[in-house]
Each structure stands twice: as structure tokens, then as C-alpha cells.
Amino acid sequence: MTQETLITQAQFRRMPWKNGKGETLELLKLEDDKGVKFRISQAAVSESGVFSDFSGLERHLVLIAGKGMRLVHQSEQGHVTHDDLLHELDIATFYGGDMTTSELLDGAIEDLNIMVRRDDTKALVQAVYASSDVLNQAGQQAYYYANQVSNISVDQGAKELIMPKDSFLIMDEKSDYQLHKGAGVFIKISADERLVR
Template sequence: MTFNTSLPYQIIAQSDYQRMPWKNGLGETLEIQRHEDESGLRFRISQASVVEDGVFSDFSGLHRTLVLLSGEGMTLEHAVKNKNSSHTNKLSNALDIARFSGGDETYATLKSGKIEDLNIMVRETDTQANVQAFTAPCSLLFSNNSTLFSNNSTLFSNDDFLFCGFYVCEDGVLEIENTVLTISAHSMVIFSQNANAKLTKGSGVFINITELD
């Protein structure tokens, strides 16, 4: 990850996200981060609205983590391809999280009207995403060895670092290296490999993407 400033973070506003059509043509997404290599797409982070019931796009080869941001919620029903098995995720409250294979045949049923979600996809063969929702107050320390949260237990390993960021769900206040920042909702704060941060107002989603163990 390359940073353009000497600061241990960068802030990307929602207005800077790339608007992209859904793979199935039934909507569009705001692409926040994307990384490709010689093997194709390695990871992608995006934000989208789901306005009607329907089948999710097929993203075979990718693992998906979906976080409910707003709305009354939805139910995801997954049928595992080539296997006689299925499972269900019910997302009822903001910051509820679903984890599933992008190759599953996934059908979304909205509870009551449209929802907004955050979608993190990583290549299943060599990449992993650790995703955790946080509500203020909470402290985070991202260093060369690990990421810690407020009770000093290890949350994310930083070995083989690819991406570390905090998606701000609502207008919030984040203290980074003794600098107090008021950050607009739906912005992404991207951390370098050394940063000390404290969320004092609001909520968000911490995302750490690394090589698969």
C-alpha cells in the first residue's frame, strides 16, 4: 500500500469512490478499494444499496464479508454449488455481519425496503479479510506486529499486510496520533503500518486484509 503523505493515514471521502455497475446488471456499487495482480482480482471493498429482492452476482473464487450499514435488514439464503447444503444469514441491525463464499447461489430477501451494505471480497486461495464492527469509545493500535483493540487483546495479525482501513458508518470523531479528526459518514480511513487511533464518537468497520496463513 502506497501513501502520498508522511501521515500514518489517508482519508477517502465517499465522493471519491468509483461508481461501478453490478456484475449482474441489476444495480451499481461504489468501489472504495480494489487490488489486482497477475492472477486477477485479489480484493475489493465497496458500498452498495439493495433495493429489491434478488439473486446476488456470482463471484466464484472470492470470499465475501457483508456488513449491514442501514435499513431494516435482509435475509441471505445461500445454496452451496455442487453440494446438497445451504445456510442462512439474517442481518437485522446496523453492523450485523454475514460471511459466505462468493460462489454460493445467494438470494437476498429485504425485510422492509432498501438497505445499504459494505462488501469486502478477497481471493479465497491466498487472501483473508478480518472484519470487525466497532462503536465508540474504542482504541486501536496498528503496528508492525499486530492490531490491538481497547482491552489489549490481539485482534488482527499484521503479518503479510495488504490493507488496513476503518470505514466510518456515521459522522464520527477519530483521534490518530494525537490529532483529532471529525470524519464524515461513509468515508474510509486507510492506515499505514504504524498508527495509534481512538474512536471517540460514532461507529464503523475495521478491515484488515492479509495473505492467507
């Protein structure tokens, strides 16, 4: 029998922002003796502004609701880049230590934030939509955030899961998963073997 874990939004941990202008709903966090290895969270953003400094962490930001925002990043060396998140499930990847500012394009938005320690951890973050393709294969630790009500088949139909909107699935490493209805964010976090010494 599979051992996946389904977490609903009511179970997410509420965390105040460093800048005091809102709160984050923490879905999952792993720490070790070096500090935060990875964190997955959700937040509502109601005004444009400067992001908190998360030096040492790589960030993947996914637009999950709202009409978009522009992110402008300035590195320590002064190099400036930007990301436009215009549609639901658009993704931006950037360094948490950069000076990042957000500009809301048409009202408040909600985002999903995946942060991993740059020194030794990497994340694969993808928007996924209903299809018959395998969402995750056995042998991998992975997660799924349901941006819509989602129907997922486990082990070729041995079990069916119906996930509410804004819920989060920790997949069983021993099982295969297929997304048959809905859309969301697939996340796989692993050690970066190129960086681990």
C-alpha cells in the same frame, strides 16, 4: 507525520452490477497477476434477488443502513445456510461462488461488501463502536469505514481526525488509531500464511 488517506463518498468509483440492477461504489481494490486479491465496496439494494457469482472470493457483507435482509446460500453440493442481517453493522460471511439470494425485510438497504481471494488472502471484519480501545496498532495494514461521523485519535492524540459519515480511512501502518466517537467497520486484510505456498 502520519500518512493515512481519507476518502469521501464523492470519490468512490461507480461500477455497474453484473446483473444490471444497480451499481456499486468501489472504495478500494487490489489486483495482481492472479486477478482480484481484495475489493471493498458499498451498494444500495432496492429489491430482493440473486447475487452475482464471485467464485474464488470469500465475502463479508455488512448492513450499514435499512431495516434488514435475509441471505440464503446454496453451495455447489446443495447445502443450504442463511444469514439474517437485522441491525446496522450486522455481518454475514459466505463464499462468493455459492448461489446466494437476498430477501429485503422492510424496504431498501445499503451494505458494505468486503471480498478477498480465498486461495491466499483473509479478512478480519468487525463492527466497532466509540471507546478508548485501540482501533488499530502500528505494524498492521487496516481500514475503517465510518457508518456515523467518527472522531479518531492518531498516536495517542498527536492528531485528531473527524470522518464524515460514509467515508473511508486507509490507515498508516506506522501509527496507532483510537475511535472516540461514532461507529463503523474495521477491516484488516492480510495474506493467509496457511494457504500461501
